[in-house]
Amino acid sequence: MAEVTTTAANTPTAESTPLLDATDLQIELITAHGVVRAVDGVSFTVRRGETVTLIGESGSGKSTTAMGVLRLLPEGLAVMSGSVRIAGRDVVADPGAARAVRGRTVSLIPQDPMTALSPVHTIGRQLGDALRLRHPGMSRTQARDKGVELLAQVRIPQPRTRWKAYPHQFSGGMLQRILIATALAAEPELLVADEPTSALDATVQASVLDLLMELQERTGIGMLMITHDLGVARLVSDRIHVMKDGRFVESGSAEDIVERPAEPYTRELLAAVPRLGAWDEDGDERTEPVAQGAAP
Numbered sequence: 001m002a003e004v005t006t007t008a009a010n011t012p013t014a015e016s017t018p019l020l021d022a023t024d025l026q027i028e029l030i031t032a033h034g035v036v037r038a039v040d041g042v043s044f045t046v047r048r049g050e051t052v053t054l055i056g057e058s059g060s061g062k063s064t065t066a067m068g069v070l071r072l073l074p075e076g077l078a079v080m081s082g083s084v085r086i087a088g089r090d091v092v093a094d095p096g097a098a099r100a101v102r103g104r105t106v107s108l109i110p111q112d113p114m115t116a117l118s119p120v121h122t123i124g125r126q127l128g129d130a131l132r133l134r135h136p137g138m139s140r141t142q143a144r145d146k147g148v149e150l151l152a153q154v155r156i157p158q159p160r161t162r163w164k165a166y167p168h169q170f171s172g173g174m175l176q177r178i179l180i181a182t183a184l185a186a187e188p189e190l191l192v193a194d195e196p197t198s199a200l201d202a203t204v205q206a207s208v209l210d211l212l213m214e215l216q217e218r219t220g221i222g223m224l225m226i227t228h229d230l231g232v233a234r235l236v237s238d239r240i241h242v243m244k245d246g247r248f249v250e251s252g253s254a255e256d257i258v259e260r261p262a263e264p265y266t267r268e269l270l271a272a273v274p275r276l277g278a279w280d281e282d283g284d285e286r287t288e289p290v291a292q293g294a295a296p
């Protein structure tokens with residue numbers, strides 16, 4: 001999607017190593033009702049500047065995959081096999097590698113902005129803490145200046161004044177943008193976004209997705225997107241993996257999956273999207289909505 005700028009750090013070798021490389025990932029969850037194989041042998045990669053989306057209905061295993069990749073599933077209740085290399089380090093074989101890459105190479109944008117931030121601390125305190133975690137030598141003043149800059153980047157109006165505000169003083173869309181700023185505080189190479197807009201209404205959803213794409217274009221960050229909404233997937237993705245019962249039933253470019261779905265399950269997901277404009281080369285939405293069932 002975005003142009004990849006080659007820097008000294010991005011040697012050809014580093015460039016060709018995927019940021020995320022999952023091979024035959026299996027995850028079993030130990031539940032009160034027995035063992036559930038939530039993820040059943042999936043393989044996928046995410047490279048710099050790419051957005052790769054896992055799409056599927058509720059219970060298909062998308063979130064378990066995302067949380068597994070980050071090793072955020074409860075130890076002892078989730079058994080993982082296969083491999084997941086993040087920037088070359090296998091987090092399945094080595095949980096220590098997961099701790100090393102989380103909040104550095106890879107950051108999570110969680111699903112529900114209303115519950116992801118602590119209600120008793122100011123936005124500034126929480127964003128400042130995230131920055132100082134990444135840069136231990138940073139003073140509070142430096143963290144505030146950098147944090148205000150990040151809030152401006154995610155289009156929070158009057159960021160310097162809002163620094164001292166509490167989460168309840170923001171709308172859902174603004175909170176999600178603050179969470180994006182918090183994820184960016186770690187200067188990650190890869191973002192995992194778990195249904196980042198599902199708690200937001202349609203117009204706010206569009207503006208948050210737009211912001212993510214703009215950030216990606218500017219920074220070349222890779223993104224693993226989780227969604228149940230093919231409209232969202234089509235807008236942001238380079239590649240889409242359609243997930244059902246823990247497996248990928250269909251994988252391809254966003255255009256192929258949306259325009260030429262091979263599987264009945266994908267066609268069902270498509271049918272659940274109320275309106276999709278015609279595909280055009282720039283991936284722009286067409287401005288005139290398509291009325292379902294309307295006469296030509």
Ligand SMILES: Nc1ncnc2c1ncn2[C@@H]1O[C@H](COP(=O)(O)OP(=O)(O)OP(=O)(O)O)[C@@H](O)[C@H]1O
Nearest residue numbers: 029031036038056057058059060061062063064065
């Ligand atoms: N805490 C849990 N206890 C029991 N079963 C679980 C738990 N979490 C997930 N599962 C099961 O694992 C499978 C995959 O669930 P998962 O949440 O990953 O799917 P999903 O596609 O992300 O759905 P959603 O969009 O609803 O989060 C499902 O069969 C689900 O019932």
